[in-house]
Amino acid sequence: MVKTVKYLIKNESQLKSITKKIASELEDGCLLLLEGDLGAGKTTFVRYLGEGLKAKQPITSPTFTLIQNYDAKIPIVHIDLYRIEKEIDIYFLDITEILDKEDHLVCIEWAERLGKYIPKDYMLITLSYPKIIENNESERELEVGVIGTKYQSVFQKIKTKLKVK
Ligand SMILES: Nc1ncnc2c1ncn2[C@@H]1O[C@H](COP(=O)(O)OP(=O)(O)O)[C@@H](O)[C@H]1O
Numbered sequence: 001m002v003k004t005v006k007y008l009i010k011n012e013s014q015l016k017s018i019t020k021k022i023a024s025e026l027e028d029g030c031l032l033l034l035e036g037d038l039g040a041g042k043t044t045f046v047r048y049l050g051e052g053l054k055a056k057q058p059i060t061s062p063t064f065t066l067i068q069n070y071d072a073k074i075p076i077v078h079i080d081l082y083r084i085e086k087e088i089d090i091y092f093l094d095i096t097e098i099l100d101k102e103d104h105l106v107c108i109e110w111a112e113r114l115g116k117y118i119p120k121d122y123m124l125i126t127l128s129y130p131k132i133i134e135n136n137e138s139e140r141e142l143e144v145g146v147i148g149t150k151y152q153s154v155f156q157k158i159k160t161k162l163k164v165k
């Protein structure tokens with residue numbers, strides 16, 4: 001069963017504070033699949049997760065490598081599948097091994113490109129531009145969802161945490 005919760009984000013600093021709260025619930029590891037148009041804020045979201053988890057380097061868009069590892073409170077693996085054209089290319093990334101990593105935070109941008117490799121348990125982060133933007137280019141909609149059983153309790157904790165200002 002898919003469960004989701006949506007937040008309207010007014011600007012980047014609000015995304016930052018929400019993302020840091022989410023990060024604090026991911027310290028035991030998690031698999032996050034990220035979806036959303038180009039420029040919607042997927043990399044920005046992962047960057048603030050990195051700040052929240054005290055990553056030793058700032059997380060940036062992995063331009064030359066599709067996969068980037070960061071040392072943090074828990075190891076972070078950041079993957080961007082934007083330049084993946086065929087499903088077979090995903091096979092060569094050893095993706096199944098990465099998807100099975102425990103005690104890591106694995107974040108995958110353009111996760112819809114995983115195709116048949118989409119696992120059964122993950123959290124889905126969707127960033128989008130609200131349909132009606134009121135003169136504010138920084139508004140976003142952040143949707144947090146959970147698929148499968150493994151991350152249900154993390155999802156509940158995130159929901160509770162984000163209710164508290
Ligand atoms: N509320 C917001 N949330 C996220 N990014 C925002 C927001 N407002 C403005 N931005 C800007 O939008 C851009 C998002 O880019 P990026 O995170 O690379 O997107 P993506 O990885 O989805 O292609 C950044 O330049 C960021 O500074």
Ligand SMILES: [Mg+2]
Nearest residue numbers: 042043061109
């Ligand atoms: Mg990106």
